Amino acid sequence: MLHIQVENLTKVGRLHGISELGLRNFCDKKQPLVKKVFSLKSKPGYAFLTLPDAEANLKKVKKYVKEQEKNNWKNIVVLGIGGSALGAIAVRDALKSEFSKGPKLYVLDNIDPAYTAELLDGLNLSRTLFVVISKSGTTTEPMIQYGLVKEILVKKFPKNYQKHLVFVTDPKGGLLRKIAKAEKITAFDIPPKIGGRFSVLTNVGLLPCALAGMEVGNLLKGAREMREAIKRSKGMSNPALALAAAQFILDKKKKKSMTVLMPYSNYLLGMGDWYRQLLAESIGKNRDSGPTPINALGTTDQHSQLQLYSDGPNNKFFIFMRLLKHAKDPKVGNVLPDEIAFLNGKKFSQVIDAAYLGTSKALTRRKHPNVTIEVPKVNAKSIGALFMLFEFQIALLGLLYKVDAFSQPGVEHSKQITKKFLKGEK
Numbered sequence: 001m002l003h004i005q006v007e008n009l010t011k012v013g014r015l016h017g018i019s020e021l022g023l024r025n026f027c028d029k030k031q032p033l034v035k036k037v038f039s040l041k042s043k044p045g046y047a048f049l050t051l052p053d054a055e056a057n058l059k060k061v062k063k064y065v066k067e068q069e070k071n072n073w074k075n076i077v078v079l080g081i082g083g084s085a086l087g088a089i090a091v092r093d094a095l096k097s098e099f100s101k102g103p104k105l106y107v108l109d110n111i112d113p114a115y116t117a118e119l120l121d122g123l124n125l126s127r128t129l130f131v132v133i134s135k136s137g138t139t140t141e142p143m144i145q146y147g148l149v150k151e152i153l154v155k156k157f158p159k160n161y162q163k164h165l166v167f168v169t170d171p172k173g174g175l176l177r178k179i180a181k182a183e184k185i186t187a188f189d190i191p192p193k194i195g196g197r198f199s200v201l202t203n204v205g206l207l208p209c210a211l212a213g214m215e216v217g218n219l220l221k222g223a224r225e226m227r228e229a230i231k232r233s234k235g236m237s238n239p240a241l242a243l244a245a246a247q248f249i250l251d252k253k254k255k256k257s258m259t260v261l262m263p264y265s266n267y268l269l270g271m272g273d274w275y276r277q278l279l280a281e282s283i284g285k286n287r288d289s290g291p292t293p294i295n296a297l298g299t300t301d302q303h304s305q306l307q308l309y310s311d312g313p314n315n316k317f318f319i320f321m322r323l324l325k326h327a328k329d330p331k332v333g334n335v336l337p338d339e340i341a342f343l344n345g346k347k348f349s350q351v352i353d354a355a356y357l358g359t360s361k362a363l364t365r366r367k368h369p370n371v372t373i374e375v376p377k378v379n380a381k382s383i384g385a386l387f388m389l390f391e392f393q394i395a396l397l398g399l400l401y402k403v404d405a406f407s408q409p410g411v412e413h414s415k416q417i418t419k420k421f422l423k424g425e426k
Contacts, residue, residue: 004243005372005374011364028234031235044192045404051191052388077131078133079142081110083204084134087205092107093268095209095380096214097267100213125156165186167186170190170192198406206219218379219384223384244393247291258317259319260318261294261321262297265378276294302359318360318368318370322375324374324375360372373389
């Protein structure tokens, strides 16, 4: 199970950090909010809490994946954006490296013209399945992608282009559902009470990842275990409450208006992109709420961002992600010269962990508040647990900031203006 280390919040001192007593008292006072979140699980948005129990849907996904084995797909291509893409990317990056066997999972999450053309030109379309994801069916980016892909498929496979397409969309309405019925294209549901950035444990994330050979059932199991841990934990021992409390206090009381999520594992980098959207769209609702999320990767960004973090403005809260066990761990022999002989005989895990320890200690000495999420190992269960931890934390932050964590009015405004430009309107 995941574990959160919070002692560095105290070590940085009261001016920039939080005393243990202060954090404990705040968590005890806000404990009723945990119960409130659970009580709202049937409401729009909060229904993310029910997703780990959707066994019937999981069976449908697995049945479809089994049926698709006869097509021997080599490429699974997601056409989606935002919450319809970032969750699948996070799971793929964690569980299926570029060196893995089985179908490749591509996520076309932007409409860069040249990149789109190069990807489609490079695919063997006869061995490619496209997963089109849009709840409304009118989202500009995935729908123009779908238009191009359909045009190509109809020309190449005029009699059975439909077998190269599967939709993930609203269960009843919306344009994609209408197209699916008219053209006899298989379509999977997005639960109506779930918003895009909370949808990774729906068919939005489960279907493409299962098609690419990942064990998505364990994603749900890990999320379920984390949900139950949050439900039974009290006060500062509650991981979601402790994380939400620290972030809220540091932002509102200590002027730490930026949150840096920094995993020390390439396999967890996609989680940072997913969390960035989750935090930004959920909490950034007015001039007084919304820590700015920043992504970093250890040790890479120790050589690109750490100078700023160390000696620049003290306006950041750091969340480190420390991997306790690596799937593979090469070791260098006694081959290096005396000047760097301290590296001889070292495993890579020892070096990356030393870098994490050095960075967290250095930032603590310079009074930058930080916590560490310890991840036992990267597997489907731990990734599912991280999704649930962060989603519950964001639900709590919405209540703490007194904002609707499940709306996105600013995004919708931008979409409306974009469509006016495309329609030739002023």
